[in-house]
Amino acid sequence: MSSIYGVLQVGRQALAAHQEALNVTGHNIANANTPGYTRQRVVLETSAPITTRAGQVGCGVKVREIERVYDQYLTRQINDENETLGRWEAEKGGLERVEAVLNEAPGYGLSQAMSEFWGAWQDLSNNPSGQTERQMLAGAGENLADNFQRIYNDLSQLQTEMNTYVTQTVEEINFKAGQITDINQKIVTIEAGGGNANDCRDERDVFIKELAKMIDLTAAEQNDGMVTITLGDGGKLVEGAASFGLTTLTNASGFDDVAWASDPATSINSSISDGKLKGYLEVRDEEISSYVDKLEALAGTIKDAVNARHTTGFGLDGATGNDFFSGALADNDFGLSTTVLNDTNTIAAASAASGVPGDGSNAISMAELQYSLTMSGNTATFDDYYNSLVSTVGTDVQQATSRYEHQDAMVSYLDNYRESISGVSLDEEMINMLQFETAYEAAAKVINSVDRMIETLMSIV
Amino acid sequence: MRVTNKQLLNLVTRNVSISSNQLLKAQERLATQKVINRPSDDPIGMSRVLEYRKKLGSIDQYIQNIGSSKIRVQMTDSNLDTLHDLMGTARTIAFSHASGDEASVRNTALNQIENIYAQARDIANTRLGGAYLFGGHSTDTLPFPQDEVTTSAESSLSGGEYFKVSSPSTDYYVWYNIDGGSSDPAVAGRTGIAVHIATGDTAEQVAQKTQAAIDAVADLTAAVSDAAVTIKSDTKGVEAADGNTLFSFANATYNGDSGTLNTILGEGVALKINAHGNEIFTGVGVTDGVNIFSVLKDLRDELEGAVVHESVVQNLGDQLGQAIAQVEKVMSQQYTALKRLDQTEEYWNQFRLRYENLLSDTEDADTAQVAMELKIQETTYEMALSAASNVLKRNLMDFLR
Numbered sequence: 001m002s003s004i005y006g007v008l009q010v011g012r013q014a015l016a017a018h019q020e021a022l023n024v025t026g027h028n029i030a031n032a033n034t035p036g037y038t039r040q041r042v043v044l045e046t047s048a049p050i051t052t053r054a055g056q057v058g059c060g061v062k063v064r065e066i067e068r069v070y071d072q073y074l075t076r077q078i079n080d081e082n083e084t085l086g087r088w089e090a091e092k093g094g095l096e097r098v099e100a101v102l103n104e105a106p107g108y109g110l111s112q113a114m115s116e117f118w119g120a121w122q123d124l125s126n127n128p129s130g131q132t133e134r135q136m137l138a139g140a141g142e143n144l145a146d147n148f149q150r151i152y153n154d155l156s157q158l159q160t161e162m163n164t165y166v167t168q169t170v171e172e173i174n175f176k177a178g179q180i181t182d183i184n185q186k187i188v189t190i191e192a193g194g195g196n197a198n199d200c201r202d203e204r205d206v207f208i209k210e211l212a213k214m215i216d217l218t219a220a221e222q223n224d225g226m227v228t229i230t231l232g233d234g235g236k237l238v239e240g241a242a243s244f245g246l247t248t249l250t251n252a253s254g255f256d257d258v259a260w261a262s263d264p265a266t267s268i269n270s271s272i273s274d275g276k277l278k279g280y281l282e283v284r285d286e287e288i289s290s291y292v293d294k295l296e297a298l299a300g301t302i303k304d305a306v307n308a309r310h311t312t313g314f315g316l317d318g319a320t321g322n323d324f325f326s327g328a329l330a331d332n333d334f335g336l337s338t339t340v341l342n343d344t345n346t347i348a349a350a351s352a353a354s355g356v357p358g359d360g361s362n363a364i365s366m367a368e369l370q371y372s373l374t375m376s377g378n379t380a381t382f383d384d385y386y387n388s389l390v391s392t393v394g395t396d397v398q399q400a401t402s403r404y405e406h407q408d409a410m411v412s413y414l415d416n417y418r419e420s421i422s423g424v425s426l427d428e429e430m431i432n433m434l435q436f437e438t439a440y441e442a443a444a445k446v447i448n449s450v451d452r453m454i455e456t457l458m459s460i461v
Numbered sequence: 462m463r464v465t466n467k468q469l470l471n472l473v474t475r476n477v478s479i480s481s482n483q484l485l486k487a488q489e490r491l492a493t494q495k496v497i498n499r500p501s502d503d504p505i506g507m508s509r510v511l512e513y514r515k516k517l518g519s520i521d522q523y524i525q526n527i528g529s530s531k532i533r534v535q536m537t538d539s540n541l542d543t544l545h546d547l548m549g550t551a552r553t554i555a556f557s558h559a560s561g562d563e564a565s566v567r568n569t570a571l572n573q574i575e576n577i578y579a580q581a582r583d584i585a586n587t588r589l590g591g592a593y594l595f596g597g598h599s600t601d602t603l604p605f606p607q608d609e610v611t612t613s614a615e616s617s618l619s620g621g622e623y624f625k626v627s628s629p630s631t632d633y634y635v636w637y638n639i640d641g642g643s644s645d646p647a648v649a650g651r652t653g654i655a656v657h658i659a660t661g662d663t664a665e666q667v668a669q670k671t672q673a674a675i676d677a678v679a680d681l682t683a684a685v686s687d688a689a690v691t692i693k694s695d696t697k698g699v700e701a702a703d704g705n706t707l708f709s710f711a712n713a714t715y716n717g718d719s720g721t722l723n724t725i726l727g728e729g730v731a732l733k734i735n736a737h738g739n740e741i742f743t744g745v746g747v748t749d750g751v752n753i754f755s756v757l758k759d760l761r762d763e764l765e766g767a768v769v770h771e772s773v774v775q776n777l778g779d780q781l782g783q784a785i786a787q788v789e790k791v792m793s794q795q796y797t798a799l800k801r802l803d804q805t806e807e808y809w810n811q812f813r814l815r816y817e818n819l820l821s822d823t824e825d826a827d828t829a830q831v832a833m834e835l836k837i838q839e840t841t842y843e844m845a846l847s848a849a850s851n852v853l854k855r856n857l858m859d860f861l862r
Contacts, residue, residue, distance in 0.1 A: 021822050032466065096501075104511055109510050115518040122522050122725050126529045129592055129600055204809050350598070356599035358592060359720055364731055369727050383515050391508040394500025401501065410474055423465035427857040434861075 008450045014443035017044060021436045024066055025429050032424040036078040039424045040198055054430035061082070068198045069422050070335035072221075075205060078414050079212040079219065083274035085211035085411050088404040090279025091287075094162055095397045099287060101154040102393050111386060113147045114302075114370070116140045122347050125360035129316060134344035138336060145325065145335040148299045148441035152329040155292050163255045168247050169214050169277050170258060176211045177229070177243040182438060184226040187240050191225050207357060216274035216315075233271030235260055248424045255284060264417040287396060294389050296329050298375065305369050313348025313362035314355065322346050467472040479486045480842040487835040506823050513820040520813045521728060525804045530724040530734045533589060534802065537736055538795045540584050540594070541788055544741070547577050547584075548785045550751070555760055555778035558769060561615035571764045578757045582607075585742050597737035598720025602629075605754070606700040606716060606740045609691045612671055615639065615662040621646045625702045626654075626692060628680055635675060637667075652680055707797070715743045726805045736791045746788075749783055754817055756780045 020229045021042040031037040043066070047059040104111055120140040124133045124264040183204045190197035204227065208219050211229070217237065223289050236244060248256035257267035257378055258277065269285075272278050303325040310324040324347070327333035339346050349357035375385040491497055500507045554570050572793050585595055592600035610624060620643025623636035632651040637643065640660055645653055656674040665688055672685035674739040675692055684691045691714075692701065715738040722735040744750020760777045763769060 049680035099499055099501055103499055104507065105500070105502075106494065107514065112518070115515055117517065119522040121524055126526055127590065127592075163616075191598075237643045267839060272842075355598040355716065355720055358596065358598035360722065364528055364723055364725060367725060368729060375471065383511070387508045387511045390500050390511065391504045394504030394507050396505060398501075412471070416471060419465050419468045419471070423463070423467050425463060425465040428463070430857045430861065 004450060005057070007453075008398050009407070010058075011443050011447035011450060013047065013060040013062060015440060017042075018065050018436045018440040018443060020055075020066075020346065021246050022062050022440065025432050025436060028424045029426065032429075033267040033424055036202050036209070037071050037424070038202055038422040039197070040066050041069055042066055060092055065196060066198060067196060068201065070420070071421050074414070074418055074421065076219070078411070079209055079217075081407060081411050081414055082209055083216045085404070085407040086276040087274050087279040087282075088400055088407050090165070090276040090436075091283055092400040092404045094158065094280065094283035094396070095393070097158055098155065098283075098291065099393055099397050100388055101151055101158070102291075104390050109152060110144075110147045111383065111390075112385070113140075113144045114382060117144045118367050118370040121363050124347070125363035125367060128349040128360035128363060129357040131344070134316075134347050136225045137347060138344050141324065141336050141340070144302075145327075148413060149329060149332065149334050150157060152292065152295055152299075152334075153332065155288055159255070159284050159288050159292075162280045162288070165280045166258070166277065166284070168414070169280065170248055170256075173211065173214050173237070173277075174243075177209055177238050177245065178216075178355060180207050180211070180227065180238050181228065181241055181243045183207065184401050186236070186370070188225050197225075212275065214275050215277045217271060217283055225271065231268075231271065232273055233268050235268070253285075262368065280334065280402065291389065291393065297387075298382065298385055299329050305372075305374055306366065310348050310361060313353070314350040314353050314359075315348045316345040316357050317343070318353060318356055319346045320348065320353070321425050322348065326346075383437060466812050469852050473852060476845045477842070480838070480845045484835070484838040484842050487831065488839045490826050490831045491828075491835050494826050494828065494831075495824050496831075497824055500757070510820065510824050513816050513823065516816050517813060517820065520809050520816065523725065524806060524809050524813075526724045527726065527802050527809075530732070531799065531802050533594070533722075534734050534795055534799045534803050535593060536587075536589055538792065538799065540587055541736070541741070541792045541795065543586050545788050545792065547580055547780060547784065548788060551577050551760070552778055552781040552785065555774055555781055556766065558774060567764050567769065569764075571761060574757060574761045574764060577651060578754065578761065581753060581757065583744075585738060593717065595736060595738045595741060596717030597735070597739075598722075599717040602716050603700060604715060604717040605742065607713070609703055610671070610701055611689045612664055612667045613688075614664040615658050615660060615667060618658070618667070620644070623648065624831060625651065625680070626675070627700045629703070630680060633678070633681070635671065647703060715745070717737060719746065726802075727809075732798060732801060734802075736795060741788060742793050744784075744787055750787060751783045753784045753787075756784060777793060822823065 017428070021044070024040050028039050043064045044061050045064045047062045049056040049058050051057075071398045103109065107460055117140045120133070120137040124130070124137050127133050131262040168430070183200055187200045187204065190200060208217075208227065211217060212219075216232055219227050222240070224240075227238065228236060228240070228242045231237050238244075238245075245261040247259055247261045249259045249264055249267060251257045251267065257269050258272060258281075259265070259267055272281065306325055307323045311321050314320045315322065319339075322339045323337045324334070326337040327335055335341075343355050349363040350356045351362045351365070354361065354362070370383065371381060373379055373381060375382060380388070497503050497506050503642050512761060523792070551574060552572055558567060558570050565643070582605055586603055587594045593602065593604050596602060596604040618637050619637060620639045623634045623646050625648070626633045626635060633654050634648040634651045635654045635656060636646050638645075638655050638657050641657060645655070647653070654674055656667075656671050658670055662670070668685050668688045668690050672683040672690050675681050675683040675690070682693050684693075716739045719737050719739050721733045721737075723731040726732050739745040740747060742754065743752045745752075745768055756777055760774070760781075763773055763777065
């Protein structure tokens with residue numbers, strides 16, 4: 001039979017339990033807006049009953065644990081989607097900058113420069129000995145070369161920037177991995193003493209989510225409570241209390257590849273398939289590279305085709321065998337040849353020495369280059385080739401944007417879903433508070449009653 | 462499903478964000494009046510826009526080409542018209558003097574023919590913008606210089622008499638020193654070439670000595686035939702002019718070439734727009750071609766002679782007829798070219814309009830539509846904001862005591 005003090009204990013325990021519940025409610029309300037916070041819930045259970053002659057008698061309430069309302073499968077899904085979001089965010093950002101370089105919409109770009117160049121040759125053919133026409137042609141040629149060089153330089157600059165981002169991201173990944181190992185240790189220490197390290201786990205989840213945005217990973221919680229983070233190639237970034245860092249190595253093109261610090265000579269770029277890192281690498285190595293290659297092909301073919309016709313032609317001074325363009329984009333010196341720059345009379349408008357000065361047939365043949373199928377294995381004209389390059393850039397940007405928006409919507413939806421499970425609803429907490437407050441008051445009343453009962457007993461004696 | 466405050470907040474934020482993005486896009490379209498403001502707005506559309514722009518640029522260039530060509534063709538045409546009339550007059554003169562005539566009447570005819578010759582030569586040497594119109598590709602060389610001098614016998618010459626010769630590089634004068642006793646006329650700005658002749662020299666002998674003296678000069682060459690000395694410079698033609706009045710001049714050769722000047726009318730389409738000296742004046746390479754200047758010179762010489770031979774003059778008249786036909790042929794070519802230029806210009810103007818329309822359809826924004834879209838977006842934005850403020854105000858605490 002439980003004594004009167006037993007009832008007192010029941011009351012006391014109830015007070016304690018409800019106080020703790022109120023504490024947790026208060027904690028939830030305080031953290032209603034903390035990012036990554038999972039609402040905590042007090043799990044109340046009955047204390048072990050004692051057996052008396054009258055049967056089982058309850059011994060009140062106790063707090064079994066404070067648990068996080070948490071769906072680990074949802075967390076895994078959110079991390080996966082964040083990886084893809086990170087990748088497309090990075091790609092969209094990079095490609096939009098490329099689009100700004102190649103923007104033909106206002107109309108003063110490379111397309112117009114090419115058009116003016118061919119037009120200047122036609123003007124020359126109408127008046128082969130005209131000094132004005134020659135000056136205009138030299139000007140148009142310079143303008144064309146300048147446009148090519150400027151676009152090339154801007155694209156190369158973007159590649160360098162993407163490279164900087166890659167290096168920075170690798171450093172951030174290492175930093176985050178360090179943070180995760182610290183938290184791992186903390187969680188194990190706390191949970192060894194019993195109880196849940198709820199807030200630390202929340203913090204760890206936030207770190208893992210941020211890390212997932214940067215690189216694709218698999219996070220798995222071990223039995224001891226520590227999280228192991230594995231990257232795409234199976235290597236472990238974080239294993240328990242140890243983190244294995246990443247580093248960069250310079251590749252053949254002069255840019256940085258990602259590698260394990262433990263094996264700095266092997267690039268692991270091919271095993272990275274998502275995250276911002278993938279986005280930057282993709283833009284740097286695949287997309288901008290291909291645009292630059294196409295630009296060089298176009299400039300190179302124009303230079304070769306124009307020079308081929310120019311060397312067989314004759315200038316006003318009877319000179320022949322001169323190039324019109326010289327230099328290369330990669331050497332940052334693509335432009336008119338010094339011969340033409342110094343003297344526009346060397347521009348070869350005539351096809352034969354006897355044709356000087358009135359023959360403009362070489363100029364006509366030059367102007368007709370714009371219709372010749374010179375690109376893509378002799379299936380496309382210069383303009384077709386350039387148009388398709390601009391179009392490709394546009395399509396790539398469009399694709400990255402639509403993938404990004406889709407991912408954004410997806411992540412937003414998942415976040416909302418997580419919110420509905422793990423988020424704090426102030427209304428709910430208010431009701432809980434009412435609930436615990438009332439129970440607390442009732443428990444206090446119980447103690448009050450027992451107190452009067454004891455008083456009564458005392459007065460008997 | 463539980464709905465937390467944060468969810469409501471997130472939803473509101475997201476909606477406002479989406480709404481303001483749309484608003485920005487609509488504003489941009491209204492400001493630029495274009496629906497395609499960057500390649501990613503519509504990649505295929507962008508590609509078409511570039512294509513149309515290129516086409517418009519090409520068309521403008523063709524129209525420009527046609528414009529400058531028309532000037533040339535019209536000028537050629539009007540010159541040939543005048544030449545045609547001159548030839549007609551020459552022919553009439555030839556036939557009207559076929560039968561023997563009084564010397565005085567023949568004199569008038571002679572002057573007329575000389576006049577016609579000079580005018581024809583002026584036409585042949587017309588310039589357009591610093592380039593010779595009828596020179597073919599040699600647009601910087603005088604097509605028909607006077608480079609043949611017919612000398613007289615010593616008895617007709619006086620000491621110190623001279624004629625001028627100009628090569629592309631130097632101006633000369635050729636003066637006659639009879640028996641070493643004449644004084645150098647010292648013409649200003651010219652280099653002197655002395656020809657030593659003896660009293661009693663015939664015209665042929667004078668010509669021979671003239672030729673020798675001129676040939677000895679570095680950049681001149683000379684050839685002689687009877688009493689006519691033909692002078693050439695090493696590179697181009699010379700122009701001989703009268704210093705005194707006793708020399709007669711004629712040109713024998715065309716110093717230009719048969720080069721064609723083409724203009725681009727369209728993709729891979731070029732049209733010949735010039736006429737060169739051989740086609741019009743020398744008849745070289747032309748079926749039944751005649752050298753107009755030779756014929757006129759022969760006619761003049763015949764009229765100057767003591768007796769006019771009817772058959773000769775008749776023959777020359779026929780040749781002049783051929784010359785007229787020769788000029789008419791070139792005239793019709795020029796006329797056809799002009800017609801073609803006009804038609805092509807008309808064609809391109811029509812085409813241009815069509816491409817401008819295509820470009821506008823692809824690229825331009827319909828102002829009314831875009832303005833309306835902007836208004837709708839603005840309203841959507843405002844509604845999103847208003848919904849936000851309503852949703853966030855209420856919670857349980859307002860209702861608890």
